[in-house]
Amino acid sequence: MTLTVSPTLPQVFADLRAFLLTIVPAGTIVLKGPVNRAAQPAVDHIVVTPTYRKRLRTNEYTDDPINQTTAMEEGVQLDVQIDCYGGTLAPDWATMIETVFRSEYATQALTTCQPLYADDARQMPLVTGEEQYLQRWLVRAVLQYNPVTTTVQQSATSLSVTTVNVDEAYPPT
Numbered sequence: 001m002t003l004t005v006s007p008t009l010p011q012v013f014a015d016l017r018a019f020l021l022t023i024v025p026a027g028t029i030v031l032k033g034p035v036n037r038a039a040q041p042a043v044d045h046i047v048v049t050p051t052y053r054k055r056l057r058t059n060e061y062t063d064d065p066i067n068q069t070t071a072m073e074e075g076v077q078l079d080v081q082i083d084c085y086g087g088t089l090a091p092d093w094a095t096m097i098e099t100v101f102r103s104e105y106a107t108q109a110l111t112t113c114q115p116l117y118a119d120d121a122r123q124m125p126l127v128t129g130e131e132q133y134l135q136r137w138l139v140r141a142v143l144q145y146n147p148v149t150t151t152v153q154q155s156a157t158s159l160s161v162t163t164v165n166v167d168e169a170y171p172p173t
Contacts, residue, residue, distance in 0.1 A: 004150045007112040012078065012145050013048065015112040020046060020082070022109060023096050025089075033083070040134065044086025046093065052079035056144065063153060070153045073146050077116065082139045085126075094121035094137035101141050113145035 033049030056075035101118035
């Protein structure tokens with residue numbers, strides 16, 4: 001058996017993306033960053049980029065003797081930067097994201113992770129390759145997820161016991 005981990009970081013991002021798509025208008029593009037060798041979409045969009053990962057606690061262990069596995073759960077803080085690009089929509093999207101991320105709605109909508117908090121939205125304009133300003137508002141959102149790594153557990157299904165006369169088998173010298 002190989003080691004497995006669940007949830008994976010791509011699963012957490014898929015969950016976060018699905019959550020963001022419930023907040024912004026239908027058809028909004030939500031990408032995982034950083035994006036290399038690709039032009040910015042020509043329409044208003046959102047880019048979510050991981051910026052920081054921090055262990056929150058020591059592992060918790062759970063043994064499963066039936067399946068002969070050990071599960072090790074790690075608590076992880078994950079900071080993501082959510083960049084909202086667009087003309088008049090970007091500041092509204094950032095406001096909605098920071099507000100909803102701090103609500104019960106977010107705790108119910110997210111399944112692989114849970115929101116801890118979100119910073120206030122900030123305007124951070126971006127100068128494009130055409131030397132034009134692109135409206136960008138960003139929100140730093142902090143969440144927790146608990147990946148579980150599962151490994152094989154050492155075990156025995158049968159045991160054979162024999163007695164050995166130590167003095168005969170290993171005479172004193």
